Amino acid sequence: MLRLKMLILLSIVVSSVFPCAASDDKRNFTEGFYFGVMPENFTWGVSTAAFQIEGAWNEDGKSESIWDRFSHEGGHIALNQTADVSCDSYHKWRDDITILKELGVKHYRFSLSWSRIVPDPTTGEVNQAGVNFYLNLITALKEAGIEPMVTLFHWDLPQILEDNGSWGNETIIQQYKHYADVAFSHFGYWVKYWLTFNEPWVVTWSGYGIGEYAPGIKQPATLPYLYAHTIIKCHAQAWHLYDTTYRPRFNGMVSITLNTDFFAPKNSSKPEDVEAAERAAQFSVGWFAHPIYVDGDYPQVMKDYVQRNTNSTDGSSRLPKFTDSEKLFIKGTFDYFGLNHYSTSLCEPADAAYQASVPKGYLGDMEVKLTRDPKWQKSSSSYLYYVPWGMRGILNFIRTNYNNTPVIVTENGVTDRNGTLLDFFRIQYIRAYINELTKAALIDNCNVIGYTVWSIMDNFEWTSGYTQKFGLYYVDFDNPQRPRVAKQSGTWYKGVIADHGFPDPMFPPKDDLRRTT
Ligand code: BGC
Numbered sequence: 001m002l003r004l005k006m007l008i009l010l011s012i013v014v015s016s017v018f019p020c021a022a023s024d025d026k027r028n029f030t031e032g033f034y035f036g037v038m039p040e041n042f043t044w045g046v047s048t049a050a051f052q053i054e055g056a057w058n059e060d061g062k063s064e065s066i067w068d069r070f071s072h073e074g075g076h077i078a079l080n081q082t083a084d085v086s087c088d089s090y091h092k093w094r095d096d097i098t099i100l101k102e103l104g105v106k107h108y109r110f111s112l113s114w115s116r117i118v119p120d121p122t123t124g125e126v127n128q129a130g131v132n133f134y135l136n137l138i139t140a141l142k143e144a145g146i147e148p149m150v151t152l153f154h155w156d157l158p159q160i161l162e163d164n165g166s167w168g169n170e171t172i173i174q175q176y177k178h179y180a181d182v183a184f185s186h187f188g189y190w191v192k193y194w195l196t197f198n199e200p201w202v203v204t205w206s207g208y209g210i211g212e213y214a215p216g217i218k219q220p221a222t223l224p225y226l227y228a229h230t231i232i233k234c235h236a237q238a239w240h241l242y243d244t245t246y247r248p249r250f251n252g253m254v255s256i257t258l259n260t261d262f263f264a265p266k267n268s269s270k271p272e273d274v275e276a277a278e279r280a281a282q283f284s285v286g287w288f289a290h291p292i293y294v295d296g297d298y299p300q301v302m303k304d305y306v307q308r309n310t311n312s313t314d315g316s317s318r319l320p321k322f323t324d325s326e327k328l329f330i331k332g333t334f335d336y337f338g339l340n341h342y343s344t345s346l347c348e349p350a351d352a353a354y355q356a357s358v359p360k361g362y363l364g365d366m367e368v369k370l371t372r373d374p375k376w377q378k379s380s381s382s383y384l385y386y387v388p389w390g391m392r393g394i395l396n397f398i399r400t401n402y403n404n405t406p407v408i409v410t411e412n413g414v415t416d417r418n419g420t421l422l423d424f425f426r427i428q429y430i431r432a433y434i435n436e437l438t439k440a441a442l443i444d445n446c447n448v449i450g451y452t453v454w455s456i457m458d459n460f461e462w463t464s465g466y467t468q469k470f471g472l473y474y475v476d477f478d479n480p481q482r483p484r485v486a487k488q489s490g491t492w493y494k495g496v497i498a499d500h501g502f503p504d505p506m507f508p509p510k511d512d513l514r515r516t517t
Contacts, residue, residue, distance in 0.1 A: 034435055035504035036442045042449060043147065044497040045107035046100070046456035046472065047411050049154035049198065051083055053459045054113065056090035060129035063119035065156035066207075067462075070214035081465030087457060087475050088482045093137050099456060099473055099484050100146055104497045107147040109410055109452050110137075111154035111198065114179055120160055121175040131186050138190045149193035149410070149452075151257065152180055152238065155203055155213070162215050167204075167227035173234050180238035184246045192252040194242065195338050195410065196235040199259040200288055204228045209362055212463060220361030222318055225306070229320045232291055232330060239333035256292065257338030257410045260285035262390030262397070266346040266371065276368045277347040279305070281397060283366040292334055293402040296327030302366075309365040318361075336449070337398055340411035341433075343383060344390030345370045379425070380415040381468055388432035395440035395448055408450035409437065415461075416469040426472075426489040431496075438501055453493060457484050 051067050058064070071082040089096055100108050114121070116130035141148045153176075161172055180196070197203070202213065204224040211218035235256050242254045263280040265273035282290070282299035290299040297303075298319060306319035322330065347368050350358075354369040377386040391412070398407055414429040430453060440446040458471035466477050472490035475482055496502070 033502075034439050034443070035502050035507075036438045037499070037501040037503050038438065038441065040500075042441075042451075042500070043106040043408070044500075045105045045109055045147075045149065045450065045452040046103065047109040047149075047452045047454045048089075048096075048456060048459060049111045049151065049156075050113040050116070051111075051154065051156040051460065052455075052462075053087040053089040053096075053110075053457070054116075055083065055085040055088045057082075057084050059090065060133070061116075061119055061127040062113065062130060063115040064159040065113070065115045066159055066162050066214040067156050069159050069162075070216060076214075076216060077463050078465040078467045081460070081467075083460040085482075086460045086477075087484075090133065092482055093133075094140070095482075095484055096456070097137075097140050097144055097146075099486070099490075100141070101144050102486070103456070103472070103490060103494050105146060106497070107149045107193065107450065107452070108141055108456075109149035109151065109193075109195075111151035111156075112183055113156055114153065115156065115158040117182055118175075118179050119158070121158055121172075121179060122160060122164060124175070124178050126182055131182070134187060138187055142190050147193060148187075148191050149195070149408075150183070150187065150191050151195040151198050152183055153196065154198040155207075157215075166208075166215075167230040168223070170230060170233075172230060173237055176234040177237040177241060180241055181245075184242055184250075188242075188246050188250040188252065192250075193408070194252060194254040195257045196238045196254065197231060198257045198410075199340060200228055200231045200235075200256070201259055201284060203231065205362060210359060218359075220359040220363070222361070224362050225319050228287060229322075232288060233326065235292070236330045236333045240329070253335035255334045255336045255338045255408075256288065257340055258285050258288050259340040259342075259411075260394060262341070262344040262387070262393040263347050263370075264344055264390070264393065266348040270348070273348045276349050279366055280345065280347045280368040280370065283362070283368075285394075285397075286401070289337075289398075289402060291322070291327075291330045292332075293337070293405060294331070296329070296331035297322055305367060306365045309367075318365075334405065337402060337405045337407045338410040339394070339398065339407050340454075341391055341394050341409060342412060342414070343385045344372075344376075344387035344393070346373060379429075380417065381464070384414060386414070386429055386432075388429075388436045391433045391436040392440045392444070395437065395446040396444055399440075399444065399446045404445075404447045407446065407448045408452070409448065410450075410452050411454040412451065413454035413470050416458075419469070421474055421485065421487045423487045423489045426487070427492045430489065430493065434496065435502065 057068050071077050074080050119127050138148050204227045206213035208217045208223035209220040239254050263277040265277040267273045279301050282301050286299040307317040310318045350367045350369040355364055358364050372385050412433050414426055417425040441448045455470045457473040458469040458475040461468040473484040473486055
């Protein structure tokens with residue numbers, strides 16, 4: 001009898017520790033909610049960006065950025081709003097620290113404003129007031145026991161550089177390297193996580209392809225490819241600079257943050273849809289990740305498809321080529337993988353009608369028809385559908401394509417549905433996405449080492465201004481004090497951080513990571 005009891009107990013323990021032992025099909029087994037606590041070193045955080053929260057757009061020597069110009073021009077942003085004050089974090093950064101502590105995050109991801117630190121990159125002169133602002137913030141974070149995770153470039157290019165030929169003028173590579181050098185030398189002692197660029201796909205495609213984002217240029221056939229080429233070289237320069245000059249002293253990690261949907265075949269039993277999904281992923285995340293994480297060059301399928309859509313008589317392509325020495329220089333310029341993930345797209349080969357409907361260039365070159373399942377729940381952001389299993393899908397894509405490089409999810413989150421502090425849809429979204437991440441880590445062995453919610457507080461959501469709110473905290477933009485007030489999701493996320501994931505109430509972990517209440 002005792003033996004029988006022991007056996008039953010053992011089988012329960014085994015199936016909870018090795019949940020897929022009972023089934024070959026891991027996905028079926030884990031369709032529902034999955035209890036699991038993340039490994040000890042897993043880091044939880046929240047994210048912001050300089051332009052979206054700082055305000056003080058022309059204070060203390062800061063120069064104009066392309067987003068200052070774009071928003072002041074009028075006609076580009078919802079209700080013609082600007083980020084001139086926004087959350088006023090330039091003055092109220094202590095309030096930010098207060099709520100970060102309240103949440104109990106282990107890291108805080110924010111970006112530096114290039115125009116605040118080096119207002120005129122053509123002279124390279126450093127603005128000490130800008131440096132001091134970030135020194136105060138960074139040292140206060142360290143005192144609070146919060147790791148700063150610093151993005152060097154989150155879209156706010158100094159306008160002077162845009163006027164100087166933008167990413168098409170290769171002198172920007174040395175100017176960017178100088179800016180990185182200023183940041184590494186001033187802040188490197190405290191900062192262990194660096195990101196060179198946030199979402200170069202958005203910078204190039206939304207800014208210079210369809211022109212929806214600053215600086216509003218529409219050259220979809222050429223500029224995204226040309227400018228991405230320069231950005232990849234800038235990234236590699238910054239990584240090598242850190243690697244040779246700063247790593248021996250500071251021993252931090254430098255990477256790039258790439259945004260990507262999960263690309264799923266519309267019909268997974270159709271090989272052409274499976275192929276289309278693979279092609280879309282290579283054109284999207286692979287555009288930047290393949291050179292950096294694989295072999296210094298663009299994915300072969302991207303080279304083939306851009307070439308054949310260039311239709312040139314001399315075999316040239318709109319996709320630029322790296323030289324052999326550039327490939328060697330770019331390959332391996334990472335210490336981890338920064339991933340921004342929000343949603344999923346369905347893929348099938350593009351038909352003629354679809355091709356005619358998309359701008360000629362990057363989107364047409366990939367020859368994939370991208371759609372969303374009408375059954376998926378929408379959010380108030382047009383691009384953002386609620387598809388939690390995509391998180392597990394994209395983490396597995398990175399595991400298999402990029403050699404299971406350690407991944408930090410540097411952004412994930414969703415817009416308010418009802419505009420009240422009771423933001424249950426955000427809780428539903430984040431809970432489900434973290435849970436899929438948990439499955440990816442604990443069942444599929446994806447090497448995911450951190451997760452970051454976008455965003456800690458409502459802020460300037462680019463062309464949507466303040467009409468779309470991503471915050472765990474509400475900010476009243478009509479109140480000069482800009483008070484930060486926790487939404488229900490903030491309180492909930494605090495619990496997840498304290499629990500280090502989702503401990504199984506029936507089998508609590510032995511070490512006491514759990515809340516006591
Ligand atoms: C960007 C953020 C933005 C968020 C929500 C990301 O693509 O990095 O700056 O606010 O998405 O749309």
